[in-house]
Amino acid sequence: MRFFIDTASIEQIKEAHDLGILDGVTTNPSLMAKEGISGQANIKNHYAKICEIVEGDVSAEVISTDFEGIIAEGQVLADIAPNIVVKVPMIKEGVKAIKWFADHGIKTNCTLVFSAGQAILAAKAGASYISPFLGRIDDTNWDGVQLIHQIAEIYAIQGYDTEILAASIRNSRHIVQAAQSGADIVTCPLKAIVGLLNHPLTDIGLARFLTDHKNSNS
Ligand code: E4P
Numbered sequence: 001m002r003f004f005i006d007t008a009s010i011e012q013i014k015e016a017h018d019l020g021i022l023d024g025v026t027t028n029p030s031l032m033a034k035e036g037i038s039g040q041a042n043i044k045n046h047y048a049k050i051c052e053i054v055e056g057d058v059s060a061e062v063i064s065t066d067f068e069g070i071i072a073e074g075q076v077l078a079d080i081a082p083n084i085v086v087k088v089p090m091i092k093e094g095v096k097a098i099k100w101f102a103d104h105g106i107k108t109n110c111t112l113v114f115s116a117g118q119a120i121l122a123a124k125a126g127a128s129y130i131s132p133f134l135g136r137i138d139d140t141n142w143d144g145v146q147l148i149h150q151i152a153e154i155y156a157i158q159g160y161d162t163e164i165l166a167a168s169i170r171n172s173r174h175i176v177q178a179a180q181s182g183a184d185i186v187t188c189p190l191k192a193i194v195g196l197l198n199h200p201l202t203d204i205g206l207a208r209f210l211t212d213h214k215n216s217n218s
Pocket residue numbers: 006026027028111131133135136167168169187
């Protein structure tokens with residue numbers, strides 16, 4: 001399973017990159033707003049900066065909701081760098097646009113996926129990635145992990161090439177569950193990635209090793 005970071009923060013992208021495990025980045029309009037990035041020129045510059053740090057795919061989301069608007073916006077985004085993936089919402093016009101981008105060699109990430117039916121439609125249209133929102137499904141008392149499982153099973157049976165990018169990850173446990181459910185990629189906040197390091201027995205064990213070493217060398 002590949003690891004993407006779900007942020008527009010350059011600082012956090014650099015930290016995950018320095019850890020040596022970063023395969024890509026996802027952003028959305030809320031994450032860009034959180035970093036105070038607004039206006040077309042600033043948004044383009046920001047994506048260019050991210051693409052300089054990360055070799056892997058960087059999802060850049062359109063804000064248009066009509067076919068022509070999505071295509072125009074997506075082409076501008078795709079021109080920023082070869083590793084930009086156009087992130088398109090799971091709506092009727094979005095599905096049409098995903099097909100158009102696929103036909104024109106532009107990679108897409110179909111976002112806001114909450115059902116297996118939507119995942120089938122996006123794959124049929126030729127999406128490179130689909131983003132099921134695990135955490136937001138859990139928030140409504142449904143089972144986000146189960147959806148990843150179901151989509152993985154369907155894609156395997158049908159032989160779809162579309163990759164499952166588990167999104168809306170809230171904690172380290174979600175990362176493990178996504179891996180176990182057949183997600184190809186997980187996109188997560190830095191805190192959830194770093195949280196994978198934690199185990200109290202590791203801390204206790206290391207402290208004991210260091211103490212024993214110090215005692216035997218004094
Ligand atoms: C990334 O592709 C999604 O936009 C993101 O994971 C959504 O996360 P959230 O539900 O925490 O906002």
